[in-house]
Structures are given as structure tokens and as C-alpha cells.
Amino acid sequence: MSRALAALTLAVLLGGCARLAMPEMPVDVPRWVPWLGKSAKPSAPPVASTAREATGEAEATPKFGEQRTRTVDIEADVLDRVVAVVNNDAITLGELQESIIAYRAETRDRTGPSDDDLARDFLNKLIETRLQLQEADREKVTAEETEITEELNDRIKRFGIKSQAEFETLIKQQGLTLESIKRRVRDEIRRAKVVRRKVSLRVSVTEQEIDQYLEANRENLETGLGYHARHILVLPETPDEAGWEGARLRAEVLRREVLGGADFAELAKTQSRDASARDGGDLGMLKRGELAQDIEHEILNLKAGQISQPYRSALGYHVFKLESKESLDGEGLDRARQQIRDILFRQKYDARLATWLKEIKQRAIIEVRL
Numbered sequence: 001m002s003r004a005l006a007a008l009t010l011a012v013l014l015g016g017c018a019r020l021a022m023p024e025m026p027v028d029v030p031r032w033v034p035w036l037g038k039s040a041k042p043s044a045p046p047v048a049s050t051a052r053e054a055t056g057e058a059e060a061t062p063k064f065g066e067q068r069t070r071t072v073d074i075e076a077d078v079l080d081r082v083v084a085v086v087n088n089d090a091i092t093l094g095e096l097q098e099s100i101i102a103y104r105a106e107t108r109d110r111t112g113p114s115d116d117d118l119a120r121d122f123l124n125k126l127i128e129t130r131l132q133l134q135e136a137d138r139e140k141v142t143a144e145e146t147e148i149t150e151e152l153n154d155r156i157k158r159f160g161i162k163s164q165a166e167f168e169t170l171i172k173q174q175g176l177t178l179e180s181i182k183r184r185v186r187d188e189i190r191r192a193k194v195v196r197r198k199v200s201l202r203v204s205v206t207e208q209e210i211d212q213y214l215e216a217n218r219e220n221l222e223t224g225l226g227y228h229a230r231h232i233l234v235l236p237e238t239p240d241e242a243g244w245e246g247a248r249l250r251a252e253v254l255r256r257e258v259l260g261g262a263d264f265a266e267l268a269k270t271q272s273r274d275a276s277a278r279d280g281g282d283l284g285m286l287k288r289g290e291l292a293q294d295i296e297h298e299i300l301n302l303k304a305g306q307i308s309q310p311y312r313s314a315l316g317y318h319v320f321k322l323e324s325k326e327s328l329d330g331e332g333l334d335r336a337r338q339q340i341r342d343i344l345f346r347q348k349y350d351a352r353l354a355t356w357l358k359e360i361k362q363r364a365i366i367e368v369r370l
Contacts, residue, residue, distance in 0.1 A: 083370040084123060086130040096123055096370075123370055131360045133187055136194040143189035151185050198356050203348045205341050213340045218328065221336050223288050225326035229299045230264055230281040233274035235316040244312070251310035251317035258307050264321050273316070281321075300325065 084091040099122045100115055113121075161167045171181055214221070234251040236243035254271055258264050265280025272281050288296065295318070298311050302322035310317045326332050 083368070084127055085365075085367045085369070086127055087134060087365055089130050089134065091123070091126050091130060095126060099126065119370065123368065127366060127368075128357055128361075129187075129191060131357070131364055132191045132194055134364075135198070135360060136190040139194055139197065141190050141193045141197070143186045143193070147189055148182055148185050151189060152182065155185075195353070199349060199352045203345060203352055205344045205348070209344055210337055210340045213344060214328075214336065217340075221339075222328060225328070225332065226285050226287050227300065227325040228285050228323040229283045230268060230321045230323065231274065231276070231283060232264075232268045232272040232281050232319045233277075233316050234271070234310075234319075235273045244317075247317045248310050248312070251319050255307055255310060255319045258319070258321070264307070295320075 081093045082090045083093050083096055096119055100118050103118065103122070156167055161170065168178055171178065232251070232254055234247045234254070236247040238246075254267055257267060265282070268277055268281030271277075274281065276282055283291075286296075288300075290296075291299070292313070295311070295313060298308055298318075299320050299322055302308055302320065304322055304324050306322055308318070308320040310319055312318075328336055
């Protein structure tokens, strides 16, 4: 396995299983709200003093991404430095750096936010995650061994790791152990469960809310619907009115041939003067708004299979055939209603999650030392 793939695989293995928190919604993880907790000194165990502190020397905190030349012992001591305390639970610099490394590996982003900016954002996320795990402790939420194994195997399969031995070799190369990976997965499952209990299961969407959204946004919803059409273009032989009248009459003749049983596509191949003629006049599957408004209006006024009257545009006379049209009825309406349900659920979920996070932060004692 290449070094880049190993790093990306590790990022996925270390990443959260946030999809478990919202099983009802095939959407991304909601954006996290800013930290709103109290800032008070907790009754946490004192952080072990470093050799520099013992001698009164000021310790220089390395910036993220800065090349280090210190010994392994001092490096480990720096990584163990506490950057935040959540109630009696410490978050270390090592955890924070690990989150940033996993993010960089997963996104392969080298030109985005600086590590210092990411540190502030990820510290907020780590604080929120720690608070949620503490809530899981209070609620006595557990993760079964079978759940952990299933989730871990799912992550492994996503990157085609062929065996347990290959997986263990990979994590060993990254300085991790199987137990540490399992502990992360266990925490994520527990966090997802408590979020589901406190947020997802308290959110619902009624049919009346869907109806109201549908009526208020029908025009926007219809904009995304597609249609399939063909056309025959007849050009005037001269630019005067006689030339245009001749084009209209030829278009009318072609229309009557189609109504009499002639194949529209075959006529288009021989009679149309548009570039689409070689494809039988096929305009393909179109979204509303792709064609000129007047032409689109003419086409969408037809029913599936219907042939239009000759229509004059700036180019010439057109004869349109509507092959098919999506609409907000039948299966199209069912799909639209499901999309609306998802939208409304997501809006309520985000609001409920933000409220819950604010509540647990306000009753927590949080000290940031970064």
C-alpha cells in the first residue's frame, strides 16, 4: 500500500461514524455550532510538570506543522500537554494534532486553512465530542463488541484492505494499536447513539408541513424536473415574408405527415436543417431553463407524444415533439415529497442539535488552554 493511500486509509479509520447519528437522512454531518460553554477552572488533576517547568524555564509551544528537532521523550511530553479540560476530562495537544493530520490526509488539502486555524476549529469539535461522550456515560449508553467489529470491518472494506494482518501492519506503521482504534470506534458508536436518542428521535416531519412546503416552493421544485423533446427546423429560403410563409407551409406539411403515421425521427434526419438532424432531431434530456423561454414554453405545453403546430423563432419554423416530461404528480410527486421530508428533517435536526449542544455546554465547566 502506498504511503498516500496508507495516510488516507488511516484518516477514514480514525474518522467518526457520524452517519450512525442520523440513519434517517442520507446527508452530510451537520455543521457544528461555535463553542458557547462556560470558562471556569475545573477540579481536574494537575498536569505533570516538564523538566523546563521544574527549572523555571519557559517552554516554547511548537506551532502546528513546525519542524521539530527535540528528543523523543520531550516530543512525547509536548504531545501530552493539555490544551483543554472538559469537566474533569483532558484533551491533549497530541489528540488535536492527530485530528488535523487525519483531516489533511482525507481531504488532501495543502492550501486551505493553516494548522493554527484548523486547531481552533478542531478543538471546538473535540470539546463537543467529549461532552457528548460524557452524556453517553450519564445515559449509560454502550457499544456491543459486534457493533464495533461491524463498523471497523466496514471502514476496512472501503479501502480494500485484504486481511486482518494487513490492517494491523498498517496501523502499526502509523504508531497505533488495534485496541486504540477499537476504542475510537467504540466512542464514536456511543456518541452516535446518544445523538440519536437526544436529537434524531425527537425530530419529526408531518404531512401538513410537507404540503405547505410543496405549495410555497412548487415553482422551484418544478425547475429541477426534466423533459425529452425532438424537433424539425425548416429554414426560409429567402429573408422576406414570402420566404417565411414558404417555410411555414413546408413545416405544416411535415407535421401532417407525422400525424398521418410518418416517423418523426426519420423525417427530421432528411428534412430538418438543425445540427440535431443526424440524431433524428433529438434535443436530449433537458432541464427547465436550458432552452429559450418561448421555445421551452411551446414544448412544455404539449403532452407526451404530442406534435406542436409550426412555431416561428428567429431561425425558422419548428415542429416539436414531446417525448416525455417529468411532473409533480405520480412518482414525480412521491420523489418530491421525499426530498421535502429530507429537507425539513435536516432543518429541524440541525436546530435541535444546536440547541442540545448549547445546553450541555452551558452546564459544563470548560477551560481552554490553547
